Amino acid sequence: MAFTSLAERDPIMVDLAKQVAAKLTGTCESGPEVIIDRYFEAQAGAEDNPSFLHEFDRIIFCCTVCEYWFDQNQNANPGYDHDNPWMCRECKRDE
Numbered sequence: 001m002a003f004t005s006l007a008e009r010d011p012i013m014v015d016l017a018k019q020v021a022a023k024l025t026g027t028c029e030s031g032p033e034v035i036i037d038r039y040f041e042a043q044a045g046a047e048d049n050p051s052f053l054h055e056f057d058r059i060i061f062c063c064t065v066c067e068y069w070f071d072q073n074q075n076a077n078p079g080y081d082h083d084n085p086w087m088c089r090e091c092k093r094d095e
């Protein structure tokens with residue numbers, strides 16, 4: 001069986017994740033459900049969809065210190081674990 005990418009299997013959720021991430025970046029909203037409720041009402045509950053979450057976490061993260069949302073390329077601790085929670089470069093520098 002040929003490998004199919006997530007985008008091919010679930011294009012609606014992948015596209016939604018990109019759009020939600022774009023609206024969240026630079027804000028300190030509590031989570032994607034806030035943005036989905038506000039702008040994507042027809043997709044209510046999508047924040048629990050595994051395809052959505054996978055794509056969303058690949059694009060964006062919430063800094064555990066300042067609690068703002070950043071593009072993953074700003075993540076000073078991209079390999080998530082308990083000792084190195086996701087953190088933006090600014091907060092990492094002030095650590």
Ligand SMILES: [Zn+2]
Nearest residue numbers: 063066088091
């Ligand atoms: Zn931060």
